[in-house]
Amino acid sequence: MDLKNTEQASMERHAPNHSSSSSIPATENTVWADASPLLETVCKELRDGELIHGDNFNLYAAMSALEYASVDEAIEDGLAPVPISIDKTVDVQCIIDIVDHLLACEATWHKGHSLAQTVFSCAYLVRPERTLSHALLDSYCKVIRATCKAVTTIVSDARTHEEEDLFTMSYGLPLNVEGDEKCLSLLNAVEENISRQLRACKAPLSKRKLLEDIEPLQTNFDLEEGYCKALLCRLRFRKHFCHVLTCMRRPQGRGLELARKHIASCISELGSILNSAEFLMFNAYGTCEDGTEDRTTASGRQAFGFDANLNSRISAPTPPRSIKILSWKKAIKYFENLLHHLDIICSYQLDPSLDALLRFVAQFQKAQPDLVARVHLQLLLVQDGKLYGRYPILAVIIRAARLPEVIMRHDIVKNEYFVQLGQIVINMLKILCTNAAWQRRKLGKILQDWRAIYLQLELAFRKESGEGSSISNGENASAGILKHILIWVEEQTYWIAHRFLVLGFELELYSPSEYCMVYWYLSVVLIRLAEKKHLKMTVSDGSAKQKGKKRKDSPKDLAREARIPPAISFLQCQICLAEGLALLLAALRNELIVLQSPSPFNSEHERFLQHFELLQKACIPDLISYPSFKESTSYARISSVVMYNYFKDAQKIAKEVKSSFLNDPDRLAELRILEQVAEHNSVALNVISRVGALDPSLKVSFEFIHHPYFATVVVKRS
Amino acid sequence: MDEVQEREKKEEFDASEIEYVSYGGEHHLPLIMNLVDQELSEPYSIFTYRYFVYLWPQLSFLASAFHKGKCVGTVVCKMGDHRNSTFRGYIAMLVVIKSYRGRGIATELVTRSIQVMMESGCEEVCRVLVAVPFGLYLFKCSIIHTTISQRKYGFFQFHLSLVLYIIVLNELKCCPKKPIIREALALLIFLVTLEAEVTNKGALALYGRLGFIRAKRLFHYYLNGVDAFRLKLLFPQPELHPSLPMMADRDDAQEHDDC
Numbered sequence: 001m002d003l004k005n006t007e008q009a010s011m012e013r014h015a016p017n018h019s020s021s022s023s024i025p026a027t028e029n030t031v032w033a034d035a036s037p038l039l040e041t042v043c044k045e046l047r048d049g050e051l052i053h054g055d056n057f058n059l060y061a062a063m064s065a066l067e068y069a070s071v072d073e074a075i076e077d078g079l080a081p082v083p084i085s086i087d088k089t090v091d092v093q094c095i096i097d098i099v100d101h102l103l104a105c106e107a108t109w110h111k112g113h114s115l116a117q118t119v120f121s122c123a124y125l126v127r128p129e130r131t132l133s134h135a136l137l138d139s140y141c142k143v144i145r146a147t148c149k150a151v152t153t154i155v156s157d158a159r160t161h162e163e164e165d166l167f168t169m170s171y172g173l174p175l176n177v178e179g180d181e182k183c184l185s186l187l188n189a190v191e192e193n194i195s196r197q198l199r200a201c202k203a204p205l206s207k208r209k210l211l212e213d214i215e216p217l218q219t220n221f222d223l224e225e226g227y228c229k230a231l232l233c234r235l236r237f238r239k240h241f242c243h244v245l246t247c248m249r250r251p252q253g254r255g256l257e258l259a260r261k262h263i264a265s266c267i268s269e270l271g272s273i274l275n276s277a278e279f280l281m282f283n284a285y286g287t288c289e290d291g292t293e294d295r296t297t298a299s300g301r302q303a304f305g306f307d308a309n310l311n312s313r314i315s316a317p318t319p320p321r322s323i324k325i326l327s328w329k330k331a332i333k334y335f336e337n338l339l340h341h342l343d344i345i346c347s348y349q350l351d352p353s354l355d356a357l358l359r360f361v362a363q364f365q366k367a368q369p370d371l372v373a374r375v376h377l378q379l380l381l382v383q384d385g386k387l388y389g390r391y392p393i394l395a396v397i398i399r400a401a402r403l404p405e406v407i408m409r410h411d412i413v414k415n416e417y418f419v420q421l422g423q424i425v426i427n428m429l430k431i432l433c434t435n436a437a438w439q440r441r442k443l444g445k446i447l448q449d450w451r452a453i454y455l456q457l458e459l460a461f462r463k464e465s466g467e468g469s470s471i472s473n474g475e476n477a478s479a480g481i482l483k484h485i486l487i488w489v490e491e492q493t494y495w496i497a498h499r500f501l502v503l504g505f506e507l508e509l510y511s512p513s514e515y516c517m518v519y520w521y522l523s524v525v526l527i528r529l530a531e532k533k534h535l536k537m538t539v540s541d542g543s544a545k546q547k548g549k550k551r552k553d554s555p556k557d558l559a560r561e562a563r564i565p566p567a568i569s570f571l572q573c574q575i576c577l578a579e580g581l582a583l584l585l586a587a588l589r590n591e592l593i594v595l596q597s598p599s600p601f602n603s604e605h606e607r608f609l610q611h612f613e614l615l616q617k618a619c620i621p622d623l624i625s626y627p628s629f630k631e632s633t634s635y636a637r638i639s640s641v642v643m644y645n646y647f648k649d650a651q652k653i654a655k656e657v658k659s660s661f662l663n664d665p666d667r668l669a670e671l672r673i674l675e676q677v678a679e680h681n682s683v684a685l686n687v688i689s690r691v692g693a694l695d696p697s698l699k700v701s702f703e704f705i706h707h708p709y710f711a712t713v714v715v716k717r718s
Numbered sequence: 719m720d721e722v723q724e725r726e727k728k729e730e731f732d733a734s735e736i737e738y739v740s741y742g743g744e745h746h747l748p749l750i751m752n753l754v755d756q757e758l759s760e761p762y763s764i765f766t767y768r769y770f771v772y773l774w775p776q777l778s779f780l781a782s783a784f785h786k787g788k789c790v791g792t793v794v795c796k797m798g799d800h801r802n803s804t805f806r807g808y809i810a811m812l813v814v815i816k817s818y819r820g821r822g823i824a825t826e827l828v829t830r831s832i833q834v835m836m837e838s839g840c841e842e843v844c845r846v847l848v849a850v851p852f853g854l855y856l857f858k859c860s861i862i863h864t865t866i867s868q869r870k871y872g873f874f875q876f877h878l879s880l881v882l883y884i885i886v887l888n889e890l891k892c893c894p895k896k897p898i899i900r901e902a903l904a905l906l907i908f909l910v911t912l913e914a915e916v917t918n919k920g921a922l923a924l925y926g927r928l929g930f931i932r933a934k935r936l937f938h939y940y941l942n943g944v945d946a947f948r949l950k951l952l953f954p955q956p957e958l959h960p961s962l963p964m965m966a967d968r969d970d971a972q973e974h975d976d977c
Contacts, residue, residue, distance in 0.1 A: 037820075436935075437934070438937060440934075507946070508932070508935070510932070513926075601929045601951060602954055610950055
């Protein structure tokens, strides 16, 4: 077994040389002894499938000790000859296949497999010195290595936890090859050369004489144009992609505009790459028909020079397993998506308002962008502890709390808890850029931090306002600031709780039998969120008015004050939907005894505790528990749900408030969907009430066909 | 194709013909391994099974369902503590071959496992109650440390793991209201968790019926790139809720600190 051999070999390697000076000398209590005979005996006794284990040598350690035979010799044995063929046409064909397969490997890597088993399964990449004599292959390998390095750096800088460890694992891989930094100039030279070759082959016969000193790309004149074009778009894609990565990393988002241009070029080159497939396939098989969907190259041929086991030795401790490389078409789709997501990031206006930013991030995440796009967003948002590297986080908080900027100079904000508050806001921003699954878990956990900082601030507020009472009421600025901040912290906490709950729908964590309690909890959280938001607005409007020395109280002003701000109506619409769904579900259950499944080991109470444990721990909201849920839902009847008609209310609010969001396409679109769900559910509710919930032919289901978390009630009669 | 159809064909049998057998020794291992290899996406090595059987013989639980001498289903699980505060029973694997599915064999296997775990849980509670007079120290020492890395290492990626969460009412009733006992019991939490592929509708439905909730989604959990749900089953906690601080008898708490 490998295990035995390795053990023995490693013992031999490390066995101290008695005659010469050993690194660890024997002491009074220790003596060096030759353990080889003992090991040999043990090895003989070990049988296949047996495992050594001890206190310090568990299964994990045992598996880590396994080494697999290196296949480095495979490279020497002709896995990767340079040139690939003496026939220049074949050589070019093979290089295009390698380029295509590498793209598929790269996409597979981005999608969560190890670099070693994907991109670096290419023997040419692993042995940089072998390609030196081949300008085209060499420059391409260099640019791939440089890109991998850049992407790895970005991901490890962002520290996205769950995904990064596998993604950035590059130990033992040649990512820092000398000369790779020159990849772009080399690539440019090669590109320039091929464009000349393309021009030469397209030139009319009369002019061709002049261009005779240009050596063609390959030997078959009829194919020259096609191969030149196929190579050019591939090289240009790489070039622009490199530029995208560099531009996007420029501090304070200064390179975003330029990055957008390169993104557009990348997308256009991807189109050309896709178009070249017909030509390449025809020359490989004499047919343009799409043979297999799984092919990893445009031509459909297997690429030369790849071996998935190339790095199995360094991919320990994970035992090597075969992975499936994405198809070439899927890889192109992946890069198109990635570029599209990067473009969304680049076109963001770097709004200093936290509200707007949080909406942007939530909207961005709806498209479920992959790791590479998300880390770019994260690195843009938080740089040097500032928002976009531009705005001190405290200034962002003060603005979000609707306090005037001069507060920044007030002593109170130099307090330790303000520093902590800044830290948890940064934390939250980073978490919001992670994948939905990880994000939800982390959001649940940081709710405790928000609760803790709230309590701290509240204590400080009490202290300040206590001290302040002895002076004049109006002059206690510290207490005033703290009051604003407290309201904002609460609002933000409810926003996080709201996101935590709705992400559960996206992640499919709730089963239909739990929808009732989830919508109920969601409505409670939304109500508090709306309250706090409204309070923040009134308090800041009030204090602004005080400072403005009361401009005449015109009846118009009063009317405006009485009107509910659109942002609050937006939430109210959602509250109505959540309440309506919770009560409809409760009524259906109370009257029909559907969606209720007694389980042998526990009850709904335990499921409630588990689902909302993190919210309950952070007192979100206060005094809310399972009994309050039972109290509000156990008497629900279809008739009362019809009477209160929450869906009609939601529909009405959505209709009314739409005009306030004409400049905000995202929220306008959301409102339209909410209106649609409300209307649909209102009709469904009427059907249920008319037919009678007890009608056995009635089938009611809750589906997410319009909105990601407000279910559409679907009624069918069998 | 025919072979697949052959395998998918429903077997005709009576539920009473199924015999449930606890793990009987090495001769069962090849049967279990064959089943798992055949039906689960995740590759496991023989070490994984031995990890369960040999490292925690008293806490491992393997059972199989036999029909006319043929092994048609199996469950592999174990119990241990989690972060020193929760007792967890892990169900590592649950398999029933296709042609025998939909007849309650899996449910029966899981239900039996959970019951065994509950019984061991009760024993654990009793053991703690005995240990209590000697202080919390003993209790903590008695916990077997089982830290397992749950990600990245294929052989540790349990298909499902059970965490039992129970506090036994009878034991509670017979013990005095001493805070130390409450504290010890609060530490002794039994939870049931397990992981299942998000695409495994059958398994999700089965566990849903047993009262499991989908507590988390684990991104790219399996080697095939599929996400997992971590499902959890919480047992009723009569009277005592561990998240409630034991503030009621503050004086008693101080008394306990002295001893």
